[in-house]
Amino acid sequence: LDIEDGPSPKKHRRNSKAVDAVAAAERRKQIDAERRQLPAWAARDKLLQLLQEHRTLVLVGETGSGKTTQIPQLLLSARFGSIAASDKFISQNAGEVGPSDDVKSPYEGAGVVDRDGVFRSAVNHEGRTQFNHHTSTGSDVNGVSDHGGPEQQTGIRSVGGSGGSRVYGGAIAVTQPRRVAAMTVARRVAEEMGTKLGDKVGYAIRFEDVTSSSTRIKYMTDGLLLREALVDPMLSRYRVVIIDEAHERTVHTDVLFGLLKGVQVRRGDDFRLIVMSATLDTARFVDYFPGAVAALIRGRQFPVRVMYTAKPEDNYLDAAINATLQVHSDEGEGDILVFLTGQDEIDSAERLLKEHLAALQGSRGASSSGCRELLVLPIYAALPPEQQMKVFEPAPEGQRKAILATNIAETSITIPGVRYVIDTGHVKARDYNAKLGLESLAVVPVSQAQARQRSGRAGREGPGKAFRLYTEADFAVLEPTTPPEITRCNLGSVVLQLKAMGIHDVLGFDFMDPPPRAAILRSLELLYALGALDATGCLTEEVGRRLSRLPVDPMFGRVLLAATEMGCGQEAVAVVAMVSTENVFHTPRQKEREWRAARLKFISREGDHLTLLNVFRGFRELPKESNKARTAWCSDNFINIRAMRKAEDIYEQLVRFLGPPSPPGLGLQLATCGEDSTPLRRALTAGLFPHAAKLQPDGSYRVLATGRQVFLHPSSVLLDRKPDCLVFNELMHTTRTYARDAVAIEARWLPELAPAAFAVKSAAAIAGAGVGTSGGSR
Ligand code: ADP
Numbered sequence: 001l002d003i004e005d006g007p008s009p010k011k012h013r014r015n016s017k018a019v020d021a022v023a024a025a026e027r028r029k030q031i032d033a034e035r036r037q038l039p040a041w042a043a044r045d046k047l048l049q050l051l052q053e054h055r056t057l058v059l060v061g062e063t064g065s066g067k068t069t070q071i072p073q074l075l076l077s078a079r080f081g082s083i084a085a086s087d088k089f090i091s092q093n094a095g096e097v098g099p100s101d102d103v104k105s106p107y108e109g110a111g112v113v114d115r116d117g118v119f120r121s122a123v124n125h126e127g128r129t130q131f132n133h134h135t136s137t138g139s140d141v142n143g144v145s146d147h148g149g150p151e152q153q154t155g156i157r158s159v160g161g162s163g164g165s166r167v168y169g170g171a172i173a174v175t176q177p178r179r180v181a182a183m184t185v186a187r188r189v190a191e192e193m194g195t196k197l198g199d200k201v202g203y204a205i206r207f208e209d210v211t212s213s214s215t216r217i218k219y220m221t222d223g224l225l226l227r228e229a230l231v232d233p234m235l236s237r238y239r240v241v242i243i244d245e246a247h248e249r250t251v252h253t254d255v256l257f258g259l260l261k262g263v264q265v266r267r268g269d270d271f272r273l274i275v276m277s278a279t280l281d282t283a284r285f286v287d288y289f290p291g292a293v294a295a296l297i298r299g300r301q302f303p304v305r306v307m308y309t310a311k312p313e314d315n316y317l318d319a320a321i322n323a324t325l326q327v328h329s330d331e332g333e334g335d336i337l338v339f340l341t342g343q344d345e346i347d348s349a350e351r352l353l354k355e356h357l358a359a360l361q362g363s364r365g366a367s368s369s370g371c372r373e374l375l376v377l378p379i380y381a382a383l384p385p386e387q388q389m390k391v392f393e394p395a396p397e398g399q400r401k402a403i404l405a406t407n408i409a410e411t412s413i414t415i416p417g418v419r420y421v422i423d424t425g426h427v428k429a430r431d432y433n434a435k436l437g438l439e440s441l442a443v444v445p446v447s448q449a450q451a452r453q454r455s456g457r458a459g460r461e462g463p464g465k466a467f468r469l470y471t472e473a474d475f476a477v478l479e480p481t482t483p484p485e486i487t488r489c490n491l492g493s494v495v496l497q498l499k500a501m502g503i504h505d506v507l508g509f510d511f512m513d514p515p516p517r518a519a520i521l522r523s524l525e526l527l528y529a530l531g532a533l534d535a536t537g538c539l540t541e542e543v544g545r546r547l548s549r550l551p552v553d554p555m556f557g558r559v560l561l562a563a564t565e566m567g568c569g570q571e572a573v574a575v576v577a578m579v580s581t582e583n584v585f586h587t588p589r590q591k592e593r594e595w596r597a598a599r600l601k602f603i604s605r606e607g608d609h610l611t612l613l614n615v616f617r618g619f620r621e622l623p624k625e626s627n628k629a630r631t632a633w634c635s636d637n638f639i640n641i642r643a644m645r646k647a648e649d650i651y652e653q654l655v656r657f658l659g660p661p662s663p664p665g666l667g668l669q670l671a672t673c674g675e676d677s678t679p680l681r682r683a684l685t686a687g688l689f690p691h692a693a694k695l696q697p698d699g700s701y702r703v704l705a706t707g708r709q710v711f712l713h714p715s716s717v718l719l720d721r722k723p724d725c726l727v728f729n730e731l732m733h734t735t736r737t738y739a740r741d742a743v744a745i746e747a748r749w750l751p752e753l754a755p756a757a758f759a760v761k762s763a764a765a766i767a768g769a770g771v772g773t774s775g776g777s778r
């Protein structure tokens with residue numbers, strides 16, 4: 001390549017390969033320079049040393065300090081994740097410069113560096129935390145001088161100690177609570193390392209595995225690592241497990257904590273656990289893990305001016321749009337980050353913002369160039385990856401980005417360039433009512449800690465401003481922190497997995513924060529009612545063992561198993577694949593008449609599941625090779641082709657889980673019921689019966705298991721002809737409680753298909769008001 005001659009633009013235009021090479025080289029250089037600026041980079045020697053001495057490292061660092069992207073690479077370069085921890089490994093490193101005695105530092109014993117420069121050792125010896133205070137003589141972790149420099153490989157100490165003959169794999173697992181984070185971060189790190197995504201660096205989320213045998217750093221959702229633990233309780237593929245975003249305390253993270261504690265005991269010095277968090281509250285983690293040490297990476301944070309509204313806003317979405325436009329017209333340079341709660345909201349905000357901007361443009365005349373352009377960019381999980389990556393690109397000259405994000409941007413991903421934060425004060429969170437046994441996704445107010453995190457995003461690169469769309473008085477009454485998810489979610493799937501791992505005494509499991517007893521009992525009841533547990537609480541082979549292997553919620557797993565017996569396995573797999581996919585239908589506001597007309601031909605009077613099945617069938621009739629035909633069909637029918645491809649992929653994976661006779665296949669028959677919907681609706685009943693509901697005279701429904709009043713979601717095809725009895729997928733709270741995705745069933749099927757839940761109650765209770773039937777009856 002002719003790049004030595006110096007960059008002559010003309011010449012390069014002729015040779016596009018050379019241009020690409022130059023561009024790539026420049027980009028690498030720039031990325032390299034960016035990496036070196038990160039606080040995590042400066043701290044790397046110190047961190048390695050801590051990790052050689054301690055089995056658990058609790059690492060705290062401001063969002064954007066480089067924890068997620070840099071720490072795994074650091075471990076890899078120090079061979080913490082290169083090859084199996086075998087003798088070969090040790091001898092290879094013998095003689096290399098390592099954490100020898102001459103690099104002892106004032107941090108000896110390791111610990112937390114306070115902002116005032118006080119070094120605090122916080123090692124948990126056999127579960128007891130000891131704090132020694134002494135003043136640091138050197139710089140803080142952030143400012144530790146480079147011993148050796150970037151190219152130097154830090155060898156690691158002998159890894160003996162496990163004593164066993166078992167050889168473990170050497171990969172590094174990094175868990176994320178969110179799929180988007182796993183994907184975007186993996187992509188970024190692959191770029192930083194100059195490798196193809198899926199090669200040395202990859203990611204895995206449910207139903208999507210972009211890794212290979214050469215993958216050393218694997219970003220994955222915490223839920224997926226939990227699934228892996230089911231088949232491989234020692235997590236033997238991994239030398240290091242990093243639980244990232246630990247402060248979020250998702251239910252999967254919390255269960256992993258308990259499991260990892262056990263793995264540590266059994267694998268000994270051969271295994272390292274790093275718990276990374278964006279909040280300073282390390283004590284909980286250090287107390288929980290024996291031998292843990294805490295360290296702080298001090299990031300740079302500029303002051304952020306926080307502004308509140310003078311009076312409460314009725315509609316935070318409108319308020320967010322106004323605030324965005326106002327910041328854009330009144331404030332100096334810098335991108336705007338707007339926190340919204342979900343995709344629907346983001347989509348409408350994007351549309352409204354663009355409409356406003358177009359109107360402004362029109363009224364000012366095209367020539368007015370005084371105001372820079374506003375580039376509106378959404379980011380959420382279901383967005384195509386190319387679009388996700390757009391938010392990370394700097395705004396073109398003369399433009400400003402307005403990023404409309406879900407909670408993903410609170411700590412999981414850091415978007416460069418943000419100077420202004422607009423906080424609607426709301427978040428979509430899982431909520432579980434143990435007494436009612438119902439889980440739902442609801443829009444709820446954020447906690448004070450979340451509000452602070454959000455505001456902090458404005459001060460990463462310079463002083464910033466945060467606009468909170470609520471009053472200061474409202475802020476004062478917000479919860480100080482968000483309680484761990486495990487204390488407020490449906491534990492069905494978690495309890496099932498613990499049981500499948502042989503952890504019988506779920507109530508006695510070493511949870512960092514035990515969930516409410518009632519919630520555990522409730523999920524035991526549910527699993528019993530589904531037939532997954534027997535009366536003694538042991539996993540049943542026939543149902544329980546199989547359910548634990550299926551990567552879907554136990555209720556949907558039960559639907560699949562029932563369907564294989566009822567001769568509608570193919571249909572049930574298609575339905576489960578479709579409901580696992582988000583946003584199948586495209587509903588542009590300007591073309592409402594058109595999409596409604598297109599939708600008609602798929603609608604089944606019997607319910608949303610069957611409507612989705614019709615869509616899936618229509619899609620599958622097109623030749624798989626013909627992208628053109630498929631794209632045209634989707635576009636004609638206002639159907640999202642990405643969602644369909646995803647559903648097809650999930651369908652094929654589920655078929656592999658159910659069909660083949662050897663593991664992971666369960667060796668079940670996947671027959672088809674053709675046009676007769678009854679078997680499929682019965683199979684859905686067999687799994688979704690805890691969500692069975694009966695029509696009330698006022699047009700609402702009453703959930704049989706709980707007596708709760710719910711309304712059919714406006715998107716349901718059953719809205720015009722409400723059936724007497726139905727089962728639904730999930731509840732959603734907005735102004736009222738909606739049942740989403742519903743299918744008509746016969747009330748008399750319930751005692752037959754869910755005897756453990758309904759048979760003991762009189763049929764009259766079901767046929768009548770339906771109040772007072774309990775979900776399980778043990
Ligand atoms: P932390 O985990 O400590 O919050 P990260 O490792 O995620 O920090 O991010 C470190 C830096 O890398 C951030 O400053 C961010 O700007 C940059 N970064 C992360 N992901 C991307 C990306 N996809 N594109 C560009 N920059 C990124």
Ligand code: MG
Nearest residue numbers: 067068411412
């Ligand atoms: Mg991170």
